[in-house]
Amino acid sequence: MSENDNKLFVAEEEEDIAVEGEAVQEVEIEDIRMIDEEEDEIDSDNDDDDPVVKEIPLNFGGKDENLHIFQYINKLRLVNHKPSEHPPISAARYKSKSSLWEIDVPLDSKAFFNEDKAKENWNGVEVQTLKGVGVNNICQYAAFMEDNQAYLVPVRTTAQLKPFFKYIDAVNLKRRQEESKLNATPASQRAQVVTMSVKSVNDSSQNRLTGSLLAHKVADEETQVDLNWAENTVRQFRESVIKESSESIVKPIESHEEYLNHLV
């Protein structure tokens, strides 16, 4: 691929799938495409110059599965494929109310890594923390092929994982606290008489946080759940989906026309 010759910029992203639950699984799928039954039909209607090459049966399954997509925004595509690099995820944390993910990836300290600087400046940081907000997406499916059949599994949320330099913020905070201690003005240290008055708080509406501020506050106050990172569960996952979808046949409850009508 010509784009990949330019090693600085990664042209395409590889999506990984993780399943939340007792055991966190990881699935590697070659290509994830959003496929919609109806979309296919519309396509076939119009494109005369684009002949149908092959028809693939579709299967729906895994509606009880808890599938979340992680997009590793800054991971280079080349690095991504190195097998040794792949599994080690040392910790995963999740806040379910705010659907906030945090994942620790151990740093590759062998190359291009300044251990001294990390020790000196950043409290000996060893992991790269990735953070992302799961965004709800309706109508998104993950799919895999098995025996020339496609299996679609609904996706709960998609999260773009981005580096989160917790250690810089931590150091900053510490430094600021120290500074404020050092630069403590005499006024702040002098003993003061504190008078208290009881004020009726009848205008509580003014102090209500709204919108994003509220969401941040909720997220800050929420306790996070530590999750285990499980590997090599793809096989099992696939089988369960295949099994499930073979048990029942999905029937359309409305016609093509009806579907189009309720779209808008």
Added chain:
Amino acid sequence: MSKSAIKKRKTDSGVEHTHGKDENFEALLKPVFKGKKLTDEINTAEDKWNLLPAFLKVKGLVKQHLDSFNYFVDDDLKKIIQANQLILSDVDPEFYLKYVDIRIGKKSSSSARDYLTPPHECRLRDMTYSAPIYVDIEYTRGRNIIMHKDVEIGRMPIMLRSNKCILYDADEKTMAKLNECPLDPGGYFIVNGTEKVILVQEQLSKNRIIVEADPKKEIVQASVTSSTHERKSKTYVITKNGKIYLKHNSIAEEIPIVVVLKACGIISELEVMQLVCGNDSSYQDIFAVNLEEASKLNIYTQQQALEYIGAKVKTMRRQKLSTLQEGIEAIATTVVAHLTVEALDFREKALYMAMMTRRVVMAIHNPKMVDDRDYVGNKRLELAGQLISLLFEDLFKKFNSDFKASIDKVLKKPNRAMEYDALLSINVHSNNITSGLNRAISTGNWSLKRFKMERAGVTHVLSRLSYISALGMMTRISSQFEKSRKVSGPRALQPSQFGMLCTADTPEGEACGLVKNLALMTHITTDYDEEPIKKLCYVIGVEDITMIDSSSLHLNYGVYLNGTLIGVTRFANKFVTQFRNLRRSGKISEFISIHTNTHQKAVQIATDGGRICRPLIIVSDGKSRVTAEHLAPLMNGELVFDDFLKLGLVEYLDVNEENDSFIALYEKDISPASTHLEIEPFTVLGAVAGLIPYPHHNQSPRNTYQCAMGKQAIGAIAYNQFKRIDTLLYLMIYPQQPMVKTKTIELIDYDKLPAGQNATVAVMSYSGYDIEDALVLNKASIDRGFGRCETRRKTTTILKRYPNHTQDIIGGMRVDEKGEPIWQHKSLGPDGLGEVGMKVESGQIYINKSIPLNSTEPFSGDAGSQYKETPVIYRAPEASHIDQVMMSVSDNDQALIKVLLRQNRRPELGDKFSSRHGQKGVCGIIVKQEDLPFNDQGISPDIIMNPHGFPSRMTVGKMIELISGKAGVLNGSLEYGTCFGGSKLEDMSKILVDQGFNYSGKDMLYSGITGECLQAYIFFGPIYYQKLKHMVLDKMHARARGPRAVLTRQPTEGRSRDGGLRLGEMERDCVIAYGASQLLLERLMISSDAFEVDVCNSCGLMGYSGWCTTCKSAENVIKMTIPYAAKLLFQELLSMNIAPRLKLDDIFQE
């Protein structure tokens, strides 16, 4: 789409239509309609114009106003109610009041609409034509939840002919019964008896990125005006010293753009680079410096960036927030406010700002990648509905906060005897909404508290000078630009306004190009919900933006919904085609536009309101989809315009989508690449310019002049014109429809309410009284009624009631010793009001009103002597007749008297006339018919026009009008002068020749004076002439002596105050230069404000009665005459501690 597909669909939807008998189409069913027999062959190329009347039948000329108002009362009101649904009490946490529903003019219980006072009654009685606003509320009383339906919270002024109006869908009979004109377009309001129009306002589109560059200052900026229901703000991404910054009013200084992106969570610089520049290395080079800027500031994390921004925010808040919180708040809600982030994910906002930055980078790279502010596609029109919606929401919020305050006041009291019913307080404030709406519409001052916006001059009084002036006002668009600025850009004719805005109709002078008019076949969109469209986009293959990673973002086409990136598509063309097919099949609203912008790699979808769009015939495979087989049922009334939309034959395109299309002007121009076909090319003009016959043969400014003059022409106003009592009304006595019509004239019913007469014109010189465009009028024509008009003027009097139970009264007439009424009271009847039909002369009284002397103190005995006469006296150079007298009761129970005075006027010297080609002239002489030239048939002209009017004006259309008119007269037919078409000159000449006339319209005339034939053939024939409202009688003015101003004792100014004629500064210079000093003295002092003063020659100051108050002596006091204004100046100077001293000397030494 193939033909068979159309047929198939037609059977689906077309045939099911069952249309009732339609009066408007009656004419179409007659054996001969508009020169066409039912059995005539139907020609697509010629007959497709029939779509236009079909369009106007559905849409009408003022449909944009009605649509906008209907949308407001039906949909927008509900949204406003929902957004301000709850009223909570600060005192009692249990209490709540919730608005459930809102309706205008209809109770939930009854199926019929409320009775409204009919509009004409409102006009006559100075009332507001309005309907009650009902809300359904749910609230708590003690422990109970109570539902209450149909609570009236105020009254809403109703737009005439909107769907809340009693004239909605009314047939001619009903209209006649209500004293309404069936041709009146509606679209205006009646507030306190006056008809008010909310003019269409033009603005730059909201929530769209506009990129501009100033090459001199090396500045590139992308700006977006965010507008939500709550707030309005503007965000800039701007270059400064080659670096890019974000600028916003509530952030103290510019923030480096990379810091902003980091604050939005784009931490990695790789990702920043990918979002802004993609893979383009030249963009990367331009942008790279910004990354350095951020790293110099040592900002690495989102938190650091947020704190950096938070420290620079300068908004005032009641609530104390930490710097971090300030930063979050600034990014989430303040910047680019129309994309408010409600949760933790800032991605949408980050992308929007990255896109703004990208546009800036693109414009730096290629200076041509900037937007044009004047491009019509970047404009939005704000209509009555939107403006009232803004106002209503403001008033409703005020209403709610007042309501809440009064609820809190009661709930605060700890021990109430009984449970509090909130409903009791609701009526207290109901007047606020009613009076707020009325005041805004009647004054035109739109003040919106929440946007801190004050706008004046939003509404105007509907001009009823003529039918066309009222119509012209309804299609007028005023721009927000300052009129005094000398910029050419916004005033210039834009190529993109083709078919959307009239190319001819704009005023001259300061508002030139800023005030525009809609073209004939346009529609202005209303807001449409975004959500379903977004959903649909995802279904037909758009990849959700939240799933796209930064590196692949710019590889494909971005899909933008109302300016916001919602996803990308790999196959832009296919997506756009699919989307259009869905629209054509009626699955989505026909007013949603989609177009591709290849420069920006974008597919833009617009659903917002205020876009101008127009219908066009769809062309597929090089063939027009509208064919003869569709036009036949259209002309028979089996199909209506909307069926053409549903069948996918016709679609609406807005300006942006037009740019994405290849539109053939005529059917013969269709090429395989064509996508659309014009319905009719003459629709580039508006309603007013449509009156001009053969405008395509005129020099273009002439058409513009006619557009201004057409609105001043006196004619018929409406079918109910004799029932109206307006402040001032001009009516033509014998209006005629023009011999040379246009299709537009028929469509807007100008032929039913015309303003002008067909005059026989001879183009020649006659006497010397025809220089400078003066016209020679035929006295006999005037005797027969040519140019005769009447004026009707209204006087209103209110009989006031006073607090002490006295009131104004109307006295009877006073009689002399013979029992005859005195001269002043001659026109009065026994009731003290003028009698209908009586003549009133200047100085006579027509309302004999008296007011009580004592209106404040309690009433005491002896009533007779306590009144003072304050009669209404008629003062004018000419007598009037009393036309109508009306006595009624207005809204506030006071007696209201209106008297209408009529004057009949025949043309006189100096009255102004004009043809329909911007050729105006005043009457220079009125000549006896005997002296006028005549032709072989003995016809003498009504008007003689000097031929010098033609060469420089180049109004060839006027000449062709004459020929067509003459042919029509001889042929007994009405000819057409429709723009880009009309009756062909060759055919007209043929008729002339067949009737024994010269092909060019020239006749041999004989002099009326000598009886000899004139030496040249004279261009002779009928031209439609308009009488303009400027008449000598209203302007003539002279005075010998008269009133003087109190302060300066100089004569008053202006005709209305019987003022003097000013000898001004320049005239003074002339008189000085001439050396006529005594004339100067007479003009400036003796005839003006001569005043005798006593000047003390010793101290130089003024005294009085021969006594100097300063010197306390009479010794040196000299009498002299100076202008009173000079004396005033000296005294004013004295009051400022400056003593002007006069030193007197004899000029003439003896």
